[in-house]
Amino acid sequence: MKRTIILMLDSLGIGASADADKFGDVGSNTFGHIAQWCAEGKADIGREGPLHIPNLTKLGLAHACADSVGSFPAGLDENAEVIGAYGYAQELSTGKDTPSGHWEIAGVPVLFDWGYFADLENSFPQELLDQLVEQADLPGYLGNCHSSGTEILDLMGEEHMASGKPIFYTSADSVFQIACHEESFGLERLLKLCELARELLEPYNIGRVIARPFIGNDKSDFARTGNRRDYSLLPPAPTLLDRMAESGGEVVSVGKIADIYAQQGITKKVKATGLEALFDLTLEQVKQAGDQTIVFTNFVDFDSSWGHRRDVAGYAKGLEYFDTRLPELLAILDEGDVVVLTADHGCDPTAPGTDHTREHIPVLFYGHNVPKGPLGLRDTFADIGQSIAAYHGLPKLEYGTSFL
Ligand SMILES: O=P(O)(O)O[C@H]1O[C@H](CO)[C@@H](O)[C@H]1O
Numbered sequence: 001m002k003r004t005i006i007l008m009l010d011s012l013g014i015g016a017s018a019d020a021d022k023f024g025d026v027g028s029n030t031f032g033h034i035a036q037w038c039a040e041g042k043a044d045i046g047r048e049g050p051l052h053i054p055n056l057t058k059l060g061l062a063h064a065c066a067d068s069v070g071s072f073p074a075g076l077d078e079n080a081e082v083i084g085a086y087g088y089a090q091e092l093s094t095g096k097d098t099p100s101g102h103w104e105i106a107g108v109p110v111l112f113d114w115g116y117f118a119d120l121e122n123s124f125p126q127e128l129l130d131q132l133v134e135q136a137d138l139p140g141y142l143g144n145c146h147s148s149g150t151e152i153l154d155l156m157g158e159e160h161m162a163s164g165k166p167i168f169y170t171s172a173d174s175v176f177q178i179a180c181h182e183e184s185f186g187l188e189r190l191l192k193l194c195e196l197a198r199e200l201l202e203p204y205n206i207g208r209v210i211a212r213p214f215i216g217n218d219k220s221d222f223a224r225t226g227n228r229r230d231y232s233l234l235p236p237a238p239t240l241l242d243r244m245a246e247s248g249g250e251v252v253s254v255g256k257i258a259d260i261y262a263q264q265g266i267t268k269k270v271k272a273t274g275l276e277a278l279f280d281l282t283l284e285q286v287k288q289a290g291d292q293t294i295v296f297t298n299f300v301d302f303d304s305s306w307g308h309r310r311d312v313a314g315y316a317k318g319l320e321y322f323d324t325r326l327p328e329l330l331a332i333l334d335e336g337d338v339v340v341l342t343a344d345h346g347c348d349p350t351a352p353g354t355d356h357t358r359e360h361i362p363v364l365f366y367g368h369n370v371p372k373g374p375l376g377l378r379d380t381f382a383d384i385g386q387s388i389a390a391y392h393g394l395p396k397l398e399y400g401t402s403f404l
Pocket residue numbers: 098147148149150170171172173174175177212304308354
């Protein structure tokens with residue numbers, strides 16, 4: 001039985017890539033800087049001391065980071081035995097966003113330029129805003145700017161509840177985001193509004209519309225919920241997931257994977273909120289999965305709860321929790337199973353601003369059939385998809401070189 005379990009730790013970059021200067025991200029290193037802050041005692045909120053991740057280290061995360069940046073991450077065990085193949089990959093895609101990273105991993109780099117709303121204020125075209133107001137029968141809108149999604153709730157959440165005007169905002173990513181209160185505005189109404197926005201954004205080539213529902217009475221207790229939805233454009237070519245599904249295999253999406261691939265190549269999808277529930281669900285799906293299955297989980301909290309929030313201690317605590325769960329997965333693996341641990345971009349919580357960072361991603365493969373040892377620099381994230389395709393005997397993808 002052959003199965004591949006992809007653990008996507010959203011935003012876990014392991015060092016700036018050679019083209020990071022073009023993105024203002026020279027020196028960024030999501031994982032390395034977290035380890036460094038922990039070792040320096042600067043991430044002692046809700047946890048303490050050097051980063052404790054023996055299982056991730058066994059899979060080669062620290063060694064891959066060392067190979068990527070030239071120095072071993074602080075406080076981690078350089079002498080630990082690595083049980084799998086480990087390397088680091090640079091991104092071919094033009095952007096450092098979530099769809100680009102995910103699609104490239106599955107063999108489809110984004111070589112065109114997304115549309116962006118670059119202006120920090122009055123970010124959206126008036127024509128688009130007018131169409132949204134008219135067609136969705138809105139009393140107006142708030143935001144229309146770049147912002148962090150949590151800061152904008154503090155600033156405008158109460159006004160939104162009082163006026164019924166949705167909050168439109170964007171970021172350095174190719175996104176149109178809509179924040180609305182789940183009860184006062186209504187979740188279904190928000191999702192409908194996002195679908196309309198997805199249609200109206202057709203001429204602008206925007207990667208994603210994202211619904212950002214929240215709850216709470218006032219700004220002291222506003223909280224975003226797990227009902228977030230991403231409305232992505234279609235990947236421009238068939239991905240690894242399409243190849244697996246077409247060949248009669250199964251592709252199980254856990255969390256937001258299906259949304260990121262615009263539902264393409266997904267044969268089953270299950271959702272959960274938070275690291276613990278996502279890990280539980282991953283284990284459950286692996287236990288049920290048959291031959292020729294990809295179980296693909298996106299652990300979004302690393303990005304949205306800690307990376308964008310520039311919360312180093314939170315990110316470290318999340319990694320340490322994740323690490324404690326890994327043995328449960330390794331214990332239920334079959335002989336033909338391969339575990340892949342990777343990321344889609346960086347989001348260095350020690351960097352200025354709140355945006356992603358252009359970084360190498362970890363390429364960690366573990367399984368009985370995976371020769372252990374260093375893989376070095378991989379020229380594209382697509383080497384991951386190509387290797388998985390080769391392992392499962394699927395038709396070759398257009399990009400990437402298999403190391404299996
Ligand atoms: O600040 P929040 O709302 O988490 O948004 C972030 O999440 C989006 C998707 O990754 C990014 O574009 C960035 O804007």
